[in-house]
Amino acid sequence: MILHGYWRSSAAWRVRLALALKGVAVEQRPVNLVAGAQRSADHLARNPQGLVPVLEVDGAAISQSLAIIAYLDERFPMPPLLPADALGRALVRSAALIIAADVHPLGNLRVQRWLRDDLGADDAGVTRWLHQWMGDGLASLEQFARQHGGNCLYGDQPGLADICLLPQLYNARRFALPLEGFPRLLGIESQLAATDWARSSHPDNQPDSP
């Protein structure tokens, strides 16, 4: 298996977290998003969307981080990334999608560029935009954690929702979102950040990190 990613891509980081949690090794091939390598013919052949991550496996290329992670969870079931019961699985998936669907795509590099280039947003406008959607999503997750969480977003076992949370909190800090309203999320983050699997997956510890 080959993972095409980028050190600071939230979505690629999610896949690294799933792999590390399961102890599965893959070959990592960096795609330099800032240099535009995602628009190269090679990468577009793997993923017409021109996004990372992409997992190459068995002659196929799987895109979309949550699809890759679901695939990994089926092929390498231990430890599982979802609870054993159907309702628990639904709740964890919904928490993951709050970030993966309603927060992260709105803050993507290509979206920020469009806000500036087409709509004339300045730095302050882009920051308000990012804070709006990150703040909204994290507030929902904080409530989720209050209702369902323990050491992790759902109970005490790290899983799909936590995998989405860690990169989003990193992103929030990168864009200076105040985080004091999310004590539960910060508590979960500090528990998880100390683990080997979270440390080895962190952007700062990737082959292409500066």
Place this chain on the structure above:
Amino acid sequence: MILHGYWRSSAAWRVRLALALKGVAVEQRPVNLVAGAQRSADHLARNPQGLVPVLEVDGAAISQSLAIIAYLDERFPMPPLLPADALGRALVRSAALIIAADVHPLGNLRVQRWLRDDLGADDAGVTRWLHQWMGDGLASLEQFARQHGGNCLYGDQPGLADICLLPQLYNARRFALPLEGFPRLLGIESQLAATDWARSSHPDNQPDSP
């Protein structure tokens, strides 16, 4: 089971399609998004995000359409919404996420409002924005259909990806996106639109449609 939705919400429509395809009946309760009912205390208690759809089941409330649909697919397995093999499942999930993560959240009502109210976008600016992300996502799906599709986006059995496609094409027309570049997608749509399950799920045939 109670489905809280809205006739023209793409995400609620996806859930209706899954239910209808499986022949599962639920009680539908409309949440009038234009009137702001999604911000009512009742609805926020069900879903702190203030979005539809929400499925109430066994005393719990599940939000996020793809989480609801995955739950339904586990509880009512026939007909399945994903292929039998792990790679096929990964590909169908990735196609669904192209729409559910990278297209639809960017065109949401609350996002359109922010573009206007905070960034000062005019009608033309909002339209360019919507066309950019819809066009980009549908182009990726057209390639996906060319590679993996038959009568449906993946082979000949309707599933999760088709469930995401139908509402997105409706949205594209609503915002006048030119569709002639997507012949495969239009072919799949016309096949599926003629089925009973697609017809009964259509926004025009809901209790709250005008």
